[in-house]
């Protein structure tokens with residue numbers, strides 16, 4: 596069994612050829628990808644299959660969604676052991692105004708956010724915009 600097959604199995608996702616390819620593609624990219632980017636990379640696959648694959652990955656905790664303010668949902672692989680839990684796994688995202696790429700800053704967790712009494716946080720989406728490392732050089 597390959598490492599990817601094992602990873603998918605660990606998340607109770609049956610490792611079909613398509614899922615393996617998409618996982619591999621996501622792992623190779625250093626940036627968050629929109630459905631359109633994945634469609635462009637897999638021109639032979641139909642859109643619904645790609646979308647369903649991403650949804651399955653998301654439900655099983657293999658990828659997380661990112662709303663980076665562009666109005667286009669992007670996806671990136673979760674770190675090993677991630678449960679997408681607030682105050683544990685959720686990290687900052689950074690969108691570059693120059694190259695428009697969005698990256699996960701997984702080392703930088705979202706800090707605790709104080710809410711008024713009676714409010715319960717379920718998700719936090721924190722995107723920093725600016726100039727990325729690549730563009731500032």
Ligand SMILES: [Zn+2]
Pocket residue numbers: 656658659673674677678679680684
């Ligand atoms: Zn996650």
Ligand SMILES: [Zn+2]
Pocket residue numbers: 691692693694695696726727728729730
């Ligand atoms: Zn940039």
Ligand SMILES: [Zn+2]
Pocket residue numbers: 659661671686687688698699700
């Ligand atoms: Zn992320």
